[in-house]
Amino acid sequence: DGGITQSPKYLFRKEGQNVTLSCEQNLNHDAMYWYRQDPGQGLRLIYYSQIVNDFQKGDIAEGYSVSREKKESFPLTVTSAQKNPTAFYLCASSTGVWNTEAFFGQGTRLTVV
Amino acid sequence: AQSVTQLDSQVPVFEEAPVELRCNYSSSVSVYLFWYVQYPNQGLQLLLKYLSGSTLVKGINGFEAEFNKSQTSFHLRKPSVHISDTAEYFCAVSYNQGGKLIFGQGTELSVKP
Numbered sequence: 001d002g003g004i005t006q007s008p009k010y011l012f013r014k015e016g017q018n019v020t021l022s023c024e025q026n027l028n029h030d031a032m033y034w035y036r037q038d039p040g041q042g043l044r045l046i047y048y049s050q051i052v053n054d055f056q057k058g059d060i061a062e063g064y065s066v067s068r069e070k071k072e073s074f075p076l077t078v079t080s081a082q083k084n085p086t087a088f089y090l091c092a093s094s095t096g097v098w099n100t101e102a103f104f105g106q107g108t109r110l111t112v113v
Numbered sequence: 114a115q116s117v118t119q120l121d122s123q124v125p126v127f128e129e130a131p132v133e134l135r136c137n138y139s140s141s142v143s144v145y146l147f148w149y150v151q152y153p154n155q156g157l158q159l160l161l162k163y164l165s166g167s168t169l170v171k172g173i174n175g176f177e178a179e180f181n182k183s184q185t186s187f188h189l190r191k192p193s194v195h196i197s198d199t200a201e202y203f204c205a206v207s208y209n210q211g212g213k214l215i216f217g218q219g220t221e222l223s224v225k226p
C-alpha cells in the first residue's frame with residue numbers, strides 16, 4: 001500500500017532532550033511537509049521540502065530542524081530550543097510543492113515531561 | 114493577510130439530522146478550497162476539493178460543499194449525519210495555483226444518538 005508512515009505514534013521525552021520524528025513516504029512525491037497541531041489552532045507549518053537536499057522554513061520553524069537526504073524520508077528534530085514542544089505532529093506529502101492536494105501521515109504525539 | 118475562518122469550534126448534532134460546517138476565507142482572485150476530516154489521534158483525510166468548474170462539490174461519506182465567491186465561503190454540508198461522522202473537520206485554502214495551504218482552526222463535529 002502506498003502512503004506516508006510516521007513513527008512512533010506516541011513519544012515521550014524529558015525536557016532538554018532532542019528528539020527526532022520519522023516520516024517516510026512511498027508515493028514518489030517530490031514535496032514533503034511538517035505541521036504542528038495544537039488544540040483550537042489548526043495546523044501550522046514548520047518546514048517543507050520540494051526536492052532532495054533542499055528545504056525551507058515555514059511559519060513556526062524556531063526550535064526545529066529537518067533534513068532531506070532521500071526523496072522518501074523527511075525526519076523532523078525537535079530541539080531543546082523549542083519552548084513548548086508537546087504537540088501532535090503531522091507529516092504530509094504532495095506531487096509538487098504547494099500542490100493542490102496533500103496526503104497526511106497518521107501523526108506522532110510528542111509529550112515532553 | 115490571507116486567512117481561513119471556521120466560524121464554529123464545536124457543532125453538536127443528533128444522529129440523522131442535517132449539518133452545516135461553515136468556512137470563510139479572505140478574498141482573492143484565485144483560490145483552491147479543501148475540506149479535510151480528522152478522527153481522534155489520526156492524520157487528515159481529504160473529504161472534497163474545489164479547484165474550478167461547478168461550485169457544488171461532492172465528496173466522500175455523503176458530504177458536499179458549495180463554493181460561493183461573492184460571500185467568500187465554502188460551507189460543508191451533509192443531509193443526514195451518522196455517529197461515525199464524529200470527528201474534527203478542517204477547511205483549507207490555497208491562494209493561487211501553487212500557493213501555500215492555509216488551514217482553519219477546525220470544527221469539532223459531535224454526533225449524538
